[in-house]
Amino acid sequence: MKKILLKKMLMFLLFFVPLGLLAQNTITGTVTSTDGGEPLFGASVVVKGTEKGAATDFDGKYTLTVNDLPVTLVFSSLGYDSKEVLVSTSVNPINVSLTGGVALDEVVVTGLATSIKRTNSANAVSSISAQELVGVTPPQTLDAALYGKFTGAVVSANSGAPGGGLSIKLRGVTSVNGNSQPLYIIDGVYVDNSSIPSGLNAVSGAAAGGSASNQDNPTNRIADIDPNDIANIEILKGASAAAIYGSRASAGVVIITTKRGKAGETKFSFSQAFGFTQAINLQGIRNWDAAKVEDAFGAAEVPLFTAAQASGNYHDYEDELFGENGLISNTRFGMSGGGEKTKFYAGMSYSDEDGIVKNTGYRKASVRLNLDHKVSNSIKLGLSANYINSSSNRGYFNNDNTGTTIGVSLTSTRPWDQLFPDANGNYPNSQSGASNVLQTRDLVTNNEKVNRFIIGGSADIKLYSNDNSNLKMILRAGLDSYNLSSRAIFPKELQFENVAGGDNGVSIQGSTVNRNLNFSGFLVHNYTTDSDLNFRTQAGITKEVFDRNTYLIIAKDLIASENNVDQAGSIDAAQTRLKQEDAGFFVQEEINFQDKFIGTIGIRGDRSSNNGDAQKLYYYPKASLAVNINNFEFWKSEVVNQVKLRIAYGESGNFAPFGSLFTSFDRNNIGGFKGISVSPFRGNPNIEPERQKELELGFDLGFLDNRVELQFTWYNKKVDDLLLQAALPPSSGFTSKWTNAGNLENKGVEIAINAVPVRTDDFEWTTNVSFWKNTSEITKLDVPAFNIGAFGATLGTFRIEEGKSATQIVGISPDGLVQHGDSEADFQMSFRNNVKYKDFELSFLWHWKKGGDNVNLTALLTDLNSTSHDFDDIDLDPAGQVGNGPYRLSQLGVSAAPFVEDASYLRLRELGVYYSIPKNLITKWSKDYIDSIKLGFSGTNLINIFDYNSYDPEVSNFGSNGISTGVEVTPFPSSKRYMFHLAIEF
Template sequence: MRKMPGYILPMLLAVLCPILLFAQVMVTGSVNDTKNSPVPGASVKLRNTLLGTVTDATGRFALNIPAATGELEISSIGYKTQVVNLATANLSALSIQLSEDIGRLDEVVVTGLATNVKRRNLANAIATVSSKDLAGTAPAQTLDAALNGKIPGAYINSNSGAPGGGISVRLRGVTSIFGNTQPLYVVDGVFIDNSSVPGGLNVVTAAGAAGNTSNQDNPSSRIADLRPEDIESIEILKGASAAAIYGSKAAAGVVIIATKRGKQGKTRFNFSQDLGFVKARKLLGAREFTEERVANSPQGWDLDEYKAAVAAGRIYDYEKEIYGETGLTRNSAFSMTGGSDRTSFYFAAAQKNEEGIIQRTGYRNNSIRLNLDHRITDNIKIGFSSNYINSSADRGLTQNDNAGVTFGVALSSTPGFTDLHPDANGNYPRNPYGASNPIETRDLMTNNEKVNRFVTGINLDAILLKTDKTTTRLIARGGVDYYNLKTNALFPSSLQFQQVAKGTSIQGFANNLNTNYILSLVNNYNLSDNLAFTTSMGLTQEKRDFDNLLNVATQVISGQSNVDQAGSLSASQFRNKNKDDGLFLQEEVTLYDAITVNAGMRIDKSTNNGDPDKYYAYPKASLSWNITRLGMPENTFVDNLKLRVAYGEAGNFPAFGSKFSSLLVSNIEGLPGSLVSTQRGNSLIEPERQTELEGGFDFTILNNRLSLEFSMYRKVVKDFLLQRSISTSSGFSTEWVNAGDLRNKGIEIGLNALVLSQSTIRWNSTVNFWKNRSKVTRLDIPPTVLGAFGNSLGTFKIEEGASATQIVGIDQGGVKKLGDQEPDFQMNFWNELVFFKNLSLRFLLHWKEGGDNINLTELLTDLGGTSPDYDADDNKNGKPDAEDRIDALGSTATIFVQDASYLRLREIALYYNFKVPGNLIKGLRIGVSANNFWTSTKYKSYDPEVSNFGSGFSTGVEVMPFPASKRASLHLSIDF
């Protein structure tokens, strides 16, 4: 066969290109709702292609297609999807009317790494959070805080009120005890690191881990770096039945985040400005002193000092002075979006600056985002996401402390009649009743956390083969998440508690690089209108390279901060590299658009496992049957009824350090050397495995105005990790083992209703209820006490046959169960009322019933003589209540295990949309909002949401936290 001359192909292209361009057909039209109001941002897509656009602010669109054939699919969140046959339509003036989808049946949700399905055929209870849910009502300081109270099946707890975040998220109960307990976060296909990097404050606080892997120096969570305002939607895969395809990282669930993308049409701009304030939600109050109380105090207070203070009118409320600041908040954002039929973009730049409720604390976040989408050809589309974040958090000095140096611990023993304020020369007096002067510590110390973060992702979607019945696509996703974190903690030598250390400088440096990719082939085969197959397969890889260096210098020269300007310097370094490889295969079969069968398998190996070359398989399977679309007569009371069941398995890597016997540095006869740790490595360690069976039903009635979702699940965690003691004759004392199994069972109920729909008022309401119960079903080692401060104060205990979150302690001469950290149930109540289409009122109530905390804040104020109710006598025995509690110390821990139930108004906001004459300003929106402004609780401390041990297993332990805040803001948003 003769070769085609080289000049022929360019000539053919030159001739054909104008013909192909001429053959393009322009489709134009508008999309409105049932009240003829435009629907902006609606997706308009030519089915089985990559061709699509979105409607502009007036609901209009224009789309070039190859020919006047095929079907046009129009969809938007909250509306039912419409399909238009182009062969019979007026292509120059399409008028599409979308009706509301109260039950969100046409909402598209994730079913795999590269596939999705409409909710009406979904077999799992997958929670979704929209941009309006996150930031459209009362924006929270950080993303993790914005999720609180909005996810059925989740226990979300604020570890402390310190600026910059610090939230623990637990989906459907306990996933692990010493392993990862936080869900996997995926942002535009990029696996995001959510580590909490300690800053080394334990050097000055002397707070140990107390049997818990979580650190007590109050680090923040790195997911807090992301701005909620940049996010379009979030999907939460709460258990293995939905998340199995993510394999060894999915045991704690998966949070899939999609950021905002560009929209075709004229470039549009938005500027928003929020101004507000933040205050402590609650202060405990100060004890009232008398001469008798001071003279008889077991703390040895100076009566003459008290008399002099009263005479001079110098009785201080130090709690209010430390925690009672009103912090100002400011959040400025600018965004622009636009594009052609081939290229679209979204750009946003924002700055957030918030002062804390303690002087010299606060949070700042600067963010730049650029998202680009380009259709190279009709069959190839590429997307690019990039985000740079620079944040700085001044977090103060709070939480547990064995040296008496944190604000709360120092305040607990400091009466209000002693003067801690500086003199005219700036010299602070020594605190005669505590190890530190908290006013001096606040004014002179530094605890800052700075982050520079780059998140970049890429998404390639290419149609490789297309026929009348089949379409094969290549979908490639992945990216890079890199951040460097610097912690800077300075304690000058002039501080009262630095008399021995003579000045301390703690400088921490952490670098983290996450890379990942997903390569998949997806084939859609429509055998007929009633039978369709979706096959997906591919491979994945994730890498992590983490390096944390902590330098601690003491005897620091006055006025210096560099660690080399010190008499003593020590360093510690933690490095962790791992690589995870996976393969997956999934098949989805849809019959009559009513029955959906899904089966898949994920196969993983990891360098974290005892055998890095061993593959572990994680299967999944599900079935959903939409009875109303197949099997139920039409025109019945029920608009939609679906039955569903799903099963899946997922993994959790072994804890770091469990695989190898580590080496410890030692001085051997004056020479540096290494000694083998007393913890023996276990080369046979296996990953924890989770299996989950979920079932339920969904239905809508009253012309889709009322919908109900009911789910039950049984989640089993097999081979969870614990440490066991071993014979000292082995040369070791402990080792990690796969010690047992535990089970979680729970229910989730969601009710959505369109209560009113009239021309003057519209009322949407959502109620969710969820509960979980755990039980340790197998334990191969003796019962293990961990996660708090021992039986005398209340602690967690892992034992066979008991709840995994039980709290035990001494009482009546023995150790018994005193409570449980798991709530009895939780509920949320979300409402949106719209008046005359322009005025909207939104609010979210969150009810947590039951669930106990270990409250040791009250113990410290009792021992220090400063409890506000110290002198009360509720039991009428003639003795102060605080002394009754102190006398019970050592004989019972019941006084420390306290009910942490609450009813909280998490968010409330009132907004008004103005119509501005002229063409420059397209929209003007003004509103006011409040977060956590009202809480009803009997819990006897600052806030029932607290966790001294951070985001690990042992949440709900309180030791002098940074008090929780309430906030209010004024909002202005301009579109032009």
């Protein structure tokens, strides 16, 4: 009686179904790759028609216990074709080699502590292997490696400056004012991806008009991660997949797994890449003559123009600024090995990249150590540790209201202006603007330095196991800690500093200390009935703490040209402290009947200190069903070997911004009396998180033994309780407050075709074609329609309006305020190919973006200064008589249409050509010391086709702000890269 009672208690506490004990037959063996015979870690070995299975260890070995023989085992692994093997006797081992292919059976995330074969997943989860990520050409940063490689994503370059600066949106806009960047998780660690301003606005005044959002051209912190350390990336694009991460998942989740060690002989790898970078598309200068000079600047300027031409002092300052061939050097060393108990992987890399502008560049050193230790057959421990040190010189670019940034100053610079320094290094003042662009380039410092530790630990503890059921506990902890130091120096020798009304030198120094901590614990129980019905139950709790302290010290009127902040006549300081604590739980049940019906239901509960009620739990449910029709007995087709129908629903959230709960105080100084005043922004103690609800429908088809795969997904994503800033009546004493006041909807389609058209002993061709399209609509707005981002309706701005696209661009016109464009693309496509012939390999990726508009204000500034490269062309004037520059200027104040431009492009994202020296030749030279040598050439953005009238249509002046991407004001131009490679394994 006591035993029965005890069993019932366990069932209730651990969500069990009854346990069973049956007879056993043990099958063992090793799973390897046909390409080199390397053991495959984490390969799946499953009894066909059941969920009963095992995963290989670091040696590729597996052990599986079954009730009766014969059985058919299905072997699969990420990036490899699956294989079925009939086992009719107990003779061991059963060794299997897998061939690289279309990876229908790769493993994808299905819970916080579990995964599932892609063939059984009801969600469209994108995966990128190490080969796809960095195998063609080394990217400058991790986020740059994601360009065009997965459906449903929009990647925008906030800056072309070395060191990154990208924003990623998954399946459209998910927030107007809240966070719109995905959550990044590396080996179980929640990592920070903030872009922290360095205080340049104190000089540029960029936020003095238009949008007050961040325009300081900072890097984003995911750029710190070394892409070469990564083994696999999974991208949960919508709420139906990301619901397991609750209130941090409304913008999607990027799950990164880094490389792990393999048992056996220690393997070493060394790679060296050299190359250079160039501007993608320089505009050129206006074709000046004496008449044009006189018309633009008056007769007094003509002699200066003709004298400069006669003396050879006529300069293309755009080419002088952006025409550098920045040198690139990437060095990497890695090693992997270990024994039966302990395995390790270590990676060390150093990158040194110069920009296309003098005195800009990026240096990064990264060290990684991953350890796995098997304490016993029941306990496994894992450790991931990464240290990064980087330094980025960003230059002084983007928008400003003082005419001092390099880009804005260049728009007023003429070829006959004399800006080069004399023999003593003294720069003349520019006669056409507030800044001598060469002096600003050479003397201004804008540097960011980062020291970062990312450490994660895990414990996998098997609590119970028999033939039909098992129970394990998984514990995880993570720390992401970094110190960011920024330093911006504007010496008093600068033209705009050493004038009446100037600041007489500015020194800005900032420091950010960020600490992210996360903890989680889970129980996972598997149970399989005699009728091959599998139940997998998981339950767990999570805790996250985010703590950031940032200060900026702005010193003006530098004494004796010192740049210490204490050596100044005027010192100002600002400090921002952010702290957030979240806690939650997660419960999920997965049911699998013979790989025919796979259903999942789960719920996540979250609470946060950022919510109005910090103790209130917000619940995020999920449910999904996948039906593999090809696994039913009636399916007999030899051509179509996979037909899966899937439906999924899920909810996720987005916390309110820090500080939206309360009304803060501002410091004040009136008549020399210091004090505090109430902020004009009123807090809202009832603020709630945004809630995202998504329905996803799709199907997957596999043809010709899975050599061709078609994936189709349709989704409808609704975001309720949008976080908005509502205006308040002046009588309240406040200007605005945070509130939940609207709904947003995204609908889209994603299509992917993966195929291996040719595979022979000497020749193999794999290909992928992807298509994705998203449309958005503001379905509800409880506040009056409002403009957001950009620089007002005269030039084109974004407008949030019920019944209209969330990304519409409106502006003035003769008919009033009208829509002139939309930053959302009509559609995007990518075309990725890999061709191998004997020892040669060719890989390339084309990316096509059709439609989508930018607000291009670079052209406006050059027009205002009569310096536009196309100023005299007449293709914009409907009558074909007025030059482009005069025509655009004639519309200023009349229509915003000329400043809203189509941002379509066709781009060769990546190209790689490699040659592997045959093994027999290597053996002759080095005996058995060297395993492989690979030589190659690669490039990034080598071919760029677009009509956009500036450096690159992929641009965003306002960084990763939710709506306001696709705005351009004299950015740091983007570049193309050429690289030469040597890789050795030994």
